[in-house]
Amino acid sequence: MNIGDKVRLLRAKEQGVVSRFLPDGMIEIEIEDGFRIPVMRSELVPVSPLEAERLLKTTSYAPQKTVTPSAPAILSNQGIYLAFLAVNDREYTLHLINNTDWEFAYVLGEESAGATGGVQFRGLHSGLLKPKSQQKMNDHYVHASFEDWPTFVVQGLWFRAGKTSLRAPLIKRFKARTTTFFKTKTTVPVLNLPGFLTQLDAESDQSQASAPNSNRTAQPQPKRISPEELKAEMLKPKSEMEGVSFERPSAVVDLHVEKLLPNGTANRNPAELLKLQLDTFEKMLENAIASGMNEITFIHGLGSGSLRTELHKRLGKHPNVRFFEDAQKQKFGYGATKVTIK
Numbered sequence: 334m335n336i337g338d339k340v341r342l343l344r345a346k347e348q349g350v351v352s353r354f355l356p357d358g359m360i361e362i363e364i365e366d367g368f369r370i371p372v373m374r375s376e377l378v379p380v381s382p383l384e385a386e387r388l389l390k391t392t393s394y395a396p397q398k399t400v401t402p403s404a405p406a407i408l409s410n411q412g413i414y415l416a417f418l419a420v421n422d423r424e425y426t427l428h429l430i431n432n433t434d435w436e437f438a439y440v441l442g443e444e445s446a447g448a449t450g451g452v453q454f455r456g457l458h459s460g461l462l463k464p465k466s467q468q469k470m471n472d473h474y475v476h477a478s479f480e481d482w483p484t485f486v487v488q489g490l491w492f493r494a495g496k497t498s499l500r501a502p503l504i505k506r507f508k509a510r511t512t513t514f515f516k517t518k519t520t521v522p523v524l525n526l527p528g529f530l531t532q533l534d535a536e537s538d539q540s541q542a543s544a545p546n547s548n549r550t551a552q553p554q555p556k557r558i559s560p561e562e563l564k565a566e567m568l569k570p571k572s573e574m575e576g577v578s579f580e581r582p583s584a585v586v587d588l589h590v591e592k593l594l595p596n597g598t599a600n601r602n603p604a605e606l607l608k609l610q611l612d613t614f615e616k617m618l619e620n621a622i623a624s625g626m627n628e629i630t631f632i633h634g635l636g637s638g639s640l641r642t643e644l645h646k647r648l649g650k651h652p653n654v655r656f657f658e659d660a661q662k663q664k665f666g667y668g669a670t671k672v673t674i675k
Contacts, residue, residue: 334351334360334374334377334379335351335412335432335520335522336351336352336353336354336411336412336432336532337350337351337409337410337411337412337432337433337522338350338351338379338409338432338522339379339380339409340360340362340377340378340379340380341377341378341380342372342376342377343376343377343378344376347364348364348380349362349363349364349370350362350363350408350409352369352411353369355371358373358374358375359371359372359373359374360372360373360374360377362377408433408434408435408493409432409433409434409464410433410434410435411433411532411534411535412430412431412432412433412522412532412534413429413430413431413432413433413437413487413489413503413532413533413534414429414430414432414521414522414530414531414532414533415427415428415429415430415485415487415507415530415531415533416428416429416430416467416521416524416528416529416530416531417474417509417528417529417530418521418524418526418527418528419527419528420473421625422476422623422624422625423475423476423477423625424473424474424475424476425473425474425476425529426469426470426473426474427457427469427470427472427474427485428467428468428469428470428521428524428528429441429458429462429467429468429470429487430467430521430522430523430524431462431463431464431465431466431467431523432465432522432523433464433465433534434464434465434493435464435491435492435493435500436461436462436463436464436491436492436493437461437462437489437490437491437492437503438460438461438462438489438490438492439458439459439460439461439462439487439488439489439490440456440458440459440487440488440489441456441457441458441459441470441485441486441487441488442454442455442456442457442485442486443455443457443483443484443485443486444483444484444485444486444506445483445484454486455483457470457471457472458470458471465523466523467523467524476623479509479511479514480511482508482509484506484507484508485506485507485508486504486505486506487503487504487505487506487507487533488502488503488504489502489503489504490502490503491503503533503534505533505534507531507533514529514531515529515619515623517529517530517531518530518619518652520652527652527653580620580624581620581621581624581626582617582620582621582624582626582629584626584628584629584630585629585630585631585632585669586613586614586617586629586630586631586632587632588610588613588614588631588632588633588634588640589632589634590606590609590610593609593610593613594609607639607640607643610633610640611640611643611644611647614631614644614647615647617629617631618651618672621672621674622653622674626674627673627674628671628672628673628674629671629672629674630660630669630670630671630672631644631669631670631672632668632669633668633669633670634668635668641668641670644670645657645670648670648672652675653674653675654672654673654674654675655673655674655675656673657670657671657672657673658670658671659671
């Protein structure tokens with residue numbers, strides 16, 4: 334379930350569009366007339382295109398009768414993404430995703446520093462994205478040269494047949510940063526494949542354009558990056574990008590506290606120690622995936638079983654895990670889990 338997906342309530346007649354994810358399993362949906370309500374995730378089901386089509390056919394055979402004008406259809410207004418999908422352990426492909434109910438005419442390109450210090454723009458692709466569709470670009474982006482990736486620029490216009498509100502053009506720049514980019518791994522909308530995702534049309538950026546003779550305050554123009562700012566950003570020391578490590582981990586990772594904290598626990602409580610073990614597990618698993626490993630084993634011990642249970646829970650939801658099993662019973666008993674990576 335993603336922002337922009339159409340859903341309906343299990344115990345009520347309302348339908349709406351997912352607008353925001355809230356804490357504690359709550360989801361905010363926008364229903365008719367623009368009202369937004371929080372609903373438990375377990376009380377929502379997606380409305381599939383096939384279901385909508387069947388409902389339409391059923392209605393077409395109903396006896397003709399006078400129908401009062403209904404409220405306007407609920408539109409998915411947000412959902413333009415750049416997505417990077419791994420081709421192998423070295424390269425990524427770039428996709429432009431339109432998960433809205435609008436047609437999106439776009440131009441996509443790259444900005445990079447020129448030889449004379451200015452900014453050069455290179456066009457990659459242009460076209461028209463239909464609602465709930467995507468476009469794959471031709472270029473591949475190499476993991477080893479991540480810090481040299483360009484700034485991606487997307488410019489777009491919105492279109493929908495009939496009477497609609499005028500929407501401001503979308504102009505968005507995106508520069509991938511090591512400290513945040515690899516934390517965005519999720520299931521990519523429309524493609525339903527794992528990838529690294531960034532949303533270009535966040536709600537704060539999507540103010541509707543003012544109509545002619547309107548008294549509304551004019552919307553601010555997108556900030557333009559000067560050549561000096563771009564050059565200074567690209568010449569920042571690499572030490573600022575050391576927040577995420579992608580060193581290949583060992584085939585067997587021991588999560589025992591005495592291995593992680595050989596100098597003592599320093600008065601950490603059990604909850605803090607468990608968090609340290611889980612953080613280490615997450616980091617080693619992601620490093621194993623990023624470095625192209627086929628499998629990795631985690632030693633978690635027996636104990637109360639809480640660590641093993643939490644590891645198996647997270648592994649069961651991970652899009653890049655093929656399967657996992659108790660490993661090397663002769664050596665570890667049931668205190669280790671072997672993970673096979675897709």
